[in-house]
Amino acid sequence: MSGLLKFITCGSVDDGKSTLIGHILYDAKLLYADQEKTLELESQAGSRGGKLDYALLLDGLLAEHEQGITIDVAYRYFTTNHRSFIVADTPGHEEYTRNMAVGASFAELAVILVDAAKGVLVQTRRHARICHLMGIKYFIFAVNKMDIIDYDETKFKKILQQINELVTQIGLNNVTIIPLSATEGDNVTTKSTNMPWYNGQPLLGKLENIKINETVSADFYMPVQRVCRPDQTFRGFQGQCESGELHDGDQVTIMPSGETATVRAIYNAGTLTDHTVAGQAVTIALSREVDISRGCIISKNLSASPTKLLTADILWMDDEPLQLNHEYVFQLGTSTTIAVIKQINYQTDVNDGSQQSVSLLNKNELASCDILLSNKTVAALFTVYPALGSFILVDRLSNMTAACGIIKNLQTADSVNYNFIYNDIKISADLFDEYYYNMRDMKIARTTKERAVFTLDDELPLRGKTYNYPSAVDIIALPERAAIQVRHNKIKTILPIDRYSYDELYNVPLLDSRGFAINVHSQYDFNRFYSEYQINKKSADFWNKWIDCTKWRHILFNDNYWII
Amino acid sequence: MLSHLDKLEAESIYIIREVAAVCEKPVMLYSIGKDSSVMLHLALKAFYPEQPPFPFLHIDTTWKFHDMIAFRDRIAKKHHLTMLTYTNQDGIKRGINPFDHGAAYTDIMKTQALKQALKKYQFTAAFGGGRRDEEKSRAKERIFSFRNEAQIWDPKNQRPEMWKLYNPRIKKGESMRIFPISNWTEKDIWQYIKRENIEIVPLYFAKVRPIIRRDGMIIMVDDDRLKLRPGEKITQEKVRFRTLGCYPLTGGFVSEADTLDKIITETLQAVTSERASRAIDKDSIGSMERRKREGYF
Numbered sequence: 001m002s003g004l005l006k007f008i009t010c011g012s013v014d015d016g017k018s019t020l021i022g023h024i025l026y027d028a029k030l031l032y033a034d035q036e037k038t039l040e041l042e043s044q045a046g047s048r049g050g051k052l053d054y055a056l057l058l059d060g061l062l063a064e065h066e067q068g069i070t071i072d073v074a075y076r077y078f079t080t081n082h083r084s085f086i087v088a089d090t091p092g093h094e095e096y097t098r099n100m101a102v103g104a105s106f107a108e109l110a111v112i113l114v115d116a117a118k119g120v121l122v123q124t125r126r127h128a129r130i131c132h133l134m135g136i137k138y139f140i141f142a143v144n145k146m147d148i149i150d151y152d153e154t155k156f157k158k159i160l161q162q163i164n165e166l167v168t169q170i171g172l173n174n175v176t177i178i179p180l181s182a183t184e185g186d187n188v189t190t191k192s193t194n195m196p197w198y199n200g201q202p203l204l205g206k207l208e209n210i211k212i213n214e215t216v217s218a219d220f221y222m223p224v225q226r227v228c229r230p231d232q233t234f235r236g237f238q239g240q241c242e243s244g245e246l247h248d249g250d251q252v253t254i255m256p257s258g259e260t261a262t263v264r265a266i267y268n269a270g271t272l273t274d275h276t277v278a279g280q281a282v283t284i285a286l287s288r289e290v291d292i293s294r295g296c297i298i299s300k301n302l303s304a305s306p307t308k309l310l311t312a313d314i315l316w317m318d319d320e321p322l323q324l325n326h327e328y329v330f331q332l333g334t335s336t337t338i339a340v341i342k343q344i345n346y347q348t349d350v351n352d353g354s355q356q357s358v359s360l361l362n363k364n365e366l367a368s369c370d371i372l373l374s375n376k377t378v379a380a381l382f383t384v385y386p387a388l389g390s391f392i393l394v395d396r397l398s399n400m401t402a403a404c405g406i407i408k409n410l411q412t413a414d415s416v417n418y419n420f421i422y423n424d425i426k427i428s429a430d431l432f433d434e435y436y437y438n439m440r441d442m443k444i445a446r447t448t449k450e451r452a453v454f455t456l457d458d459e460l461p462l463r464g465k466t467y468n469y470p471s472a473v474d475i476i477a478l479p480e481r482a483a484i485q486v487r488h489n490k491i492k493t494i495l496p497i498d499r500y501s502y503d504e505l506y507n508v509p510l511l512d513s514r515g516f517a518i519n520v521h522s523q524y525d526f527n528r529f530y531s532e533y534q535i536n537k538k539s540a541d542f543w544n545k546w547i548d549c550t551k552w553r554h555i556l557f558n559d560n561y562w563i564i
Numbered sequence: 565m566l567s568h569l570d571k572l573e574a575e576s577i578y579i580i581r582e583v584a585a586v587c588e589k590p591v592m593l594y595s596i597g598k599d600s601s602v603m604l605h606l607a608l609k610a611f612y613p614e615q616p617p618f619p620f621l622h623i624d625t626t627w628k629f630h631d632m633i634a635f636r637d638r639i640a641k642k643h644h645l646t647m648l649t650y651t652n653q654d655g656i657k658r659g660i661n662p663f664d665h666g667a668a669y670t671d672i673m674k675t676q677a678l679k680q681a682l683k684k685y686q687f688t689a690a691f692g693g694g695r696r697d698e699e700k701s702r703a704k705e706r707i708f709s710f711r712n713e714a715q716i717w718d719p720k721n722q723r724p725e726m727w728k729l730y731n732p733r734i735k736k737g738e739s740m741r742i743f744p745i746s747n748w749t750e751k752d753i754w755q756y757i758k759r760e761n762i763e764i765v766p767l768y769f770a771k772v773r774p775i776i777r778r779d780g781m782i783i784m785v786d787d788d789r790l791k792l793r794p795g796e797k798i799t800q801e802k803v804r805f806r807t808l809g810c811y812p813l814t815g816g817f818v819s820e821a822d823t824l825d826k827i828i829t830e831t832l833q834a835v836t837s838e839r840a841s842r843a844i845d846k847d848s849i850g851s852m853e854r855r856k857r858e859g860y861f
Contacts, residue, residue: 269610
């Protein structure tokens with residue numbers, strides 16, 4: 001036995017997904033007598049005019065029978081002499097793409113059907129992309145309905161080429177391509193005699209023999225689901241061990257607080273034990289009182305850190321389109337917070353994979369987005385720690401699960417070399433430094449405070465000992481060619497300078513990244529200033545013309561040598 | 565590397581804990597059957613050393629096997645459970661029974677009773693022991709399955725459920741049905757019962773019992789409310805039950821399987837699916853989905 005295999009079948013509508021699985025169950029004698037009888041009975045009344053309709057074994061909803069299509073994902077469980085399987089049979093209609101994605105999130109392998117008469121369709125491409133997005137690593141392309149094209153090798157090779165192009169485009173590994181016929185049973189459970197030119201295994205044989213290598217990290221982490229407190233003497237933290245292992249007496253770090261403690265007891269599913277491994281549902285008791293609640297992570301050697309801003313690939317699933325700056329509930333691991341989508345970086349065309357600039361995202365569309373969280377949340381890249389790198393967004397009004405996503409990039413407080421950070425923009429700025437006139441050596445000195453990193457929505461310390469900036473201000477970071485717009489003391493946007501425009505409505509004052517005022521009062525001024533800067537930035541005349549060092553800043557006398 | 569049963573157990577415990585952590589007022593439905601026994605066992609394990617932080621609810625149609633009721637009371641006592649029971653009193657007053665009222669009986673004494681009970685106690689989430697391998701419409705149901713304020717399931721518009729990120733959010737009056745053992749098969753259930761040494765109602769084991777044969781079904785004569793039709797005769801035969809419910813609606817079958825091992829062997833070789841022994845599923849194609857949409861578990 002090679003262990004349980006969870007797979008999905010997907011592909012365009014009418015490619016024969018349900019029929020294929022139905023046929024496997026039927027052929028492999030995995031049906032009960034009453035199910036077979038029901039199949040015969042229902043086939044007579046079904047949409048195939050009396051012929052055995054294997055799809056009926058899977059399409060369980062009345063609406064599916066009426067329309068002869070699959071609406072929602074169906075799970076089937078079967079065991080052959082070689083392996084146990086759970087298969088999620090997913091709908092092919094674009095309308096029900098999100099239900100297909102549900103199946104994909106659960107599977108280790110995808111069987112993507114391609115109609116031999118039609119070739120690779122948009123929906124085939126969409127499904128392959130979504131499977132890849134949801135983290136599936138193994139793919140079988142089943143070129144179905146070979147009977148319709150007379151089992152012709154030349155025609156098959158054309159489709160093979162289309163598939164290989166798609167595989168290269170998305171970047172899929174571990175791909176197998178099998179020509180078959182789900183209705184006729186060619187290469188389904190037994191090797192077809194109609195296609196002697198095909199040397200590979202039939203589909204079922206491939207499924208039985210394929211080895212899934214789970215690349216699980218060795219670092220231990222457990223997102224806390226709940227605190228178990230039966231009485232005053234016991235306090236345990238319950239959750240599932242996501243990766244690595246943990247032993248009695250190990251030292252663990254609690255995130256996001258960073259506190260440490262020693263493991264005092266481990267219960268695996270209610271039984272006292274001395275260690276736990278990935279996958280187990282455990283209760284962990286610690287040696288000392290630590291403030292831990294749902295959403296915290298108990299970890300060992302984990303390279304993840306609290307973050308507020310992340311870049312993710314998302315699949316939009318709600319009928320309501322995505323709204324920028326609208327608040328959604330963000331669920332990741334066991335933590336829940338509020339999130340806003342600040343920016344759609346690009347939408348991925350499901351057909352050719354091209355990236356397009358859009359302002360709106362509709363149901364079933366894929367995009368890369370910047371998401372800002374209201375609370376710092378321990379997150380990681382999906383490829384490193386899947387359970388800390390995948391999330392859903394829930395609409396706060398309708399409670400509908402609106403999107404799912406995986407994290408591609410994190411902007412964390414670790415990046416201390418930069419004062420301002422957003423996407424690719426990283427700005428080093430001195431505007432919160434203090435200026436003192438030192439009475440001992442009669443020199444002006446600048447003190448650097450402990451550097452903090454700010455990103456969107458963060459409140460800035462605009463009032464210091466030697467500076468007093470207005471609560472609405474635009475900071476122009478000339479070396480980085482970027483602008484930071486501050487409103488109500490908070491960062492509203494950080495953007496490249498070529499997308500910046502002067503706020504003529506409110507005449508918001510400008511600072512450079514040293515905190516010096518820039519004498520600009522209109523877009524016209526700004527354009528002149530910036531073009532002169534590019535030519536004359538090394539000339540003192542330029543700076544004296546445009547910069548006022550004392551508008552928001554002053555200098556304090558200082559008699560304490562040590563503070564400088 | 566965890567075994568298949570270990571993985572199923574961990575997944576179910578995760579789901580049960582999620583509900584306790586995020587749902588306002590959960591309850592675990594307890595039908596006394598083998599699936600309920602497994603669910604209870606998982607709940608005890610999930611929270612240990614704490615007691616399950618929710619009550620249990622049994623919808624009593626008054627037609628359950630007597631052995632089942634005795635088992636329920638004993639188990640509740642043994643594990644110190646809060647066991648609520650609810651019967652649709654209106655149905656009792658109207659004399660609704662499985663012999664005369666057919667499908668209406670199931671609706672009134674089970675579906676309506678369940679809805680009334682959930683409403684009475686204001687439960688916001690109810691665990692059920694449904695498994696996806698049981699029936700085709702169940703195979704399509706989410707683990708966190710949303711019910712609107714009329715407690716109706718809308719199979720065409722289910723919330724997407726990704727990875728193990730369950731969306732528990734509901735508005736006032738709406739509720740969730742939770743199926744922690746969705747991914748278990750009948751075989752898994754039996755193997756787990758054996759591995760964990762879980763107590764189950766003796767009716768699952770073959771024993772000589774008084775039965776009649778009616779409409780192709782073997783019905784056990786559990787009390788004198790079963791009126792014999794002309795030509796029917798009570799015989800003593802060695803039978804057992806694959807599922808348990810109301811005795812007049814639950815078909816038994818002749819079997820020699822009087823130990824767990826024999827039951828497992830018999831289950832593996834079975835030629836009929838589990839639900840074939842239930843009268844209520846046979847009425848029409850899609851009957852289960854219709855009942856579920858109306859609020860049946």
